[in-house]
Amino acid sequence: MDIKDQVVLNKIPEHIAVIMDGNGRWARKHGKPRVFGHKNGVQSVREITEAAAEIGVRYLTLYAFSTENWSRPKLEVNALMGLLVETIHKEVDTLNRNNIRLKAIGEFEKLPPKTCEALKEGMEETRDNTHMDLILALNYSSRWEISNAVQNIVSDVIGDKINAEDISESLISNYLATHFMPDPELLIRTSGEKRLSNFLLWQSAYTEFYFTEKMWPEFRKEDFYSAVHEFQNRERRFGKTSDQIV
Template sequence: MPKENIVKESLPKHIAIIMDGNGRWAKNKGAARIFGHRNAVAAVRDATEGCAELGVDYLTLYAFSTENWGRPAEEVMGLMELLVATIKQELKTLQKNNVKLAAIGDIEALPKRCKKQLREAIELTKNNSGLTLVLALSYSGRWEIIEAIKRLAVDVKEDKLKLDDISSEVFETYLNTANMPDPELMIRTSGEMRISNFLLWQLAYTEIYFTDKLWPDFRRQDLNEAIIAYQNRERRFGRISEQVNT
C-alpha cells in the first residue's frame, strides 16, 4: 500500500522495531551471520528516514539485547565494530534529516570505542527537533525494570520517596524511557511472534505487527504497510467498542 493511504492525523507517535532475521538472511545466501548484520544498515536507514518524513516522533530499534552478549565472541565483536562504523557513517544523514539520537540500555557494558562514538553522536544531534531515534543497546525489559526498582528502592530508603506515593506514573520516571511516550506500534520482522524481552512495561497496550520479511529486506513500503495496518485497528485499552466510538 502506498504512503498516500496513511492518515497523518492518526500516526503512531512512537514506533518500536525488533529487527530480526539478519542471521537467516545471511544463511540463505551462504554467508556468515555478520554479513546479514552489515546488510541490515540499509533497512535501518530506510525505516529512520521513512519515520522522519512521515512525522513520527520516536523510533526505537532493538539493536542489541543483554542476552546477545552470549552469542559467539566473533559475532559480538563484529556487531560492536559495525555499530561504531554505522554511527560514524550515518551521522551526516541524521543531521540532514533533523534526527536526534538517543540510547537506552546498559550503555556502560559496551566497549569503550562504542560508548565514545555513541555519546559523541548523541551530543552532536541533541538540538535536532525532528524524529528521536532510540537505539536499545545491551538492553532487555527485565533488566530495565530491575534497575528501575533498585533506584526507586534507594529513594525510598533515603526518604526521597514515600511508599504510598509509588504509582505507575511515578515508576515510569525510573525507567530508561522516562519522558518518552509508550510505543503505539511495535513491528517484528522475520515471522517470529514474540516480544523477546523488549520494552516489557511499555508494550502493555501497544499494537503488535508481525511480518515474514527478514530485516535486511525491510524497506519503507513495509513500514508504510505496518502503519496502515495499525490505523485500521480499533484501540480499546480495556474498554468496549461502543465506549471508544463515543
C-alpha cells in the same frame, strides 16, 4: 495507490518500536556468514529511519543489541560492535541534515570503549535536533530496566526522597530508561517470530503488535508504511467496549 498515500498523516503513532530480527537467517539463506546479514541490515535501518521521519513519527526505538546477545559467538559480537561504530560515524551527518536526534537506552556504558565512545559522540553531535528521536536499545533488556527501576525507587524511599505510598504506575514509568518518551503505540517485529524477547515489557501493555515474515535486511519503506497503515485500521479499546469507543 501507493501504500504511503494510504497512510493518514494526522493519525501517525507518536512512538514506534522495532525488533530488527532475521539478519542471520537471511545471510544463511544467501550462503553467507551471519555478519553479512548484519551489514545488509544497516540499509534497512537507514530506510526505516527516513520513512518514520517523513511521515512524522516522533520517536523510533530500534532493538539493536540485547543483554542476551552477549552469548552469541565472539566473532559475531565483535563484528556487531565494530559495525555500530562504523555506522554511527557514517550516519551522523545524515541525522543532522534530517534534524534527527540520536539517543540510547540500556547499559550502553558497558559496551566496548570504542563503541561507547562513538555512541556518545553521535548523541552529542545530534543533541540539538528536534524533528525525531532515534533511540537505539543497546545492551538492553526489559527485566534489567525494571529491576534497575525498583532498586532506584527503594533507594529513594530509604533516602526519604519519595514515600512508599507515592509509588504508582506513573512513578514507576518515570524511573524507567524510557522516561523521556511515551509508550510505543506500534511495535514491529520482522522475520516471522512472534514474541517480545525481553523488549519494552512494561511499556507495551497496550501496544499494537505487527509481525511480518520478512527478514530485517529485506524490510523497506513500503513495508514500514504497510505496518503503519494496518495500525491505523485497528480498533484500540484500552479495556473499553467497541460501543464505548464509538
